[in-house]
Amino acid sequence: MIEAPARTIWRAATVSALASLTPRIRGITLDVPGWPGHRAGQHVTVRLTAPDGYQALRDYSIATADDGRPRLGLAVDLLPDGEVSTFLHEGLAPGDTLEIRGPLGGHFVWTPEDGGPVLLIGGGSGVVPLMAMLRTRGLKAPETRMALLLAARTWGDIAFRDELLARDAVRACVTFATSREPARRREDVSGRIGPEALSRALDCLGQPPRHAYICGATGFVETAAALALAAGIPAAAIRTERYGGA
C-alpha cells in the first residue's frame, strides 16, 4: 500500500537508555515527544551539530514496534573510522539530546495488513528493521507466519539474540548462520548463507512467502536476493534495504 509519510519535521530526541547489544552494535533508546508513530521497516535521520555549525546526518532503521508510546529504539553499527557511529558509540550518554527526522521510508515496510507468510533475511546490523517487523507481528498480528534467517560472524555478534531465541520458541522460525563459528543449535548453520540455510527458513515457514525482506551490506543483499530468486520467490515479492556500498 502506498502512503505519504507523516510530516517530517526535526524533533528533539532524548537518550533514555544505552545498551551494548554486541561488541559492535549499540542500542539507543530515544524518547521523542510528539512522535507521530511509525511502521516496521522505517528509519529516521539523525542530525548532529558541532559547535562550529558543521552538521552530519545519517539514517538508522528503527528496531522497535510502534506501541503508541513516543519512544524509539535504534541499533547503531560501529564503523571503522565512522564519523557519526564513533560518536554514537563513545560520546553519547543518557540524557543527551539528538535531532531526528522521520519516520522515513515507504517501501521496505511491513504492516499487519500486508499479511504473510513473511521471510526475513538479515546480515549483521541488517537485522534492525527486521526486528521491528518481528516485534510488530508479536504485538499486533501474532498469527502471521514469519521466518528470520540471520547471518552474523559469531554467536556473540547476533544482536537481539536472547529475544530472538525466545521468539523462536513461540513459533517464529529463527535460523542463525554464523560465518566464523560452528552452529550452536540444531536449527542453525555455519558458514555464509547458502541454499541450505535458506531452505531451513523456508521449511519452517511452511508455505511460499508472500513477502520477503532482505537487509544488510550490499554484498550480502546481492547474495541473499540471488538465493531467494533461485528458491522460486518472485522478484516483485522481494524488497531490499542495503547498508554501505560497493
Added chain:
Amino acid sequence: MASFTRGFFGRGRSGDEGRLPPGQHVTDGFPVLSIGPTPQMATADWTLTLKVGPKPVARWTWEAFNALPRTTWRGDIHCVTTWSKFDTEWEGVTVDAILDAAGIAPDPYLLAHSADGYSTNLETGDVTDGKAMVALSYGGRPIPAEHGGPARLLVPHLYFWKSAKWVTGLQFLPREELGFWELRGYHRRGDPFAEERYSDD
C-alpha cells in the same frame, strides 16, 4: 533551530564548501541502493523505448543505441541518503540526442521506467540542454549491474534517485505523473542544493 550536540565535533573536510550540498557528506565508496533484487539484463535483449503518452514512438536495440552520438560528463553526484561522490565520470547518449534521433519535440514532463518496475518523474527542462543522459559507462567501463548497468539514466544535478537504474523507457507526458519514490513521500523535483528531499520540504 539546530542546537549543538554535546560532545560532537565532526570531521568536516575543508574546501568542500559550496561544492557539497547542505546535509551531505563526501564518500570515497559508491553505495548501492535499490528497491529489490538487481535485474540481470543481457544486452542482446535490451531495448530502450521512447513514448509520448501511451504511444511508443521510437525503440532502440543495444547496437542501435550504442551507435548514437556519445557525450562524456564528469562531476559530482548526490544521494538523498546524504552521501555525495565527487568527480564521477560517465559516458552515454544525452536525452537531447535521443530526442533528435527520434525526431520529436517532447511534452513538458517525463516518467522514466526501469526494468524492475521502478520509475521516477522529471521535468523535461531538467533533462534537456545537456543536463541528462542515458549512461552506458562509468569510469571508462561498462556500468556494473548493481549500479544500474547496462544503461541507466543520469541526471546529476538532482538527487540520485532520479537517475533511474536499468532504464528501459522514457515516457513524455503532458502532465506530471509521480514516480516510485515520489509517490512514497520523496520530493517531486529533488534539487540537492535546495535540499528538496521529501515532499514537505
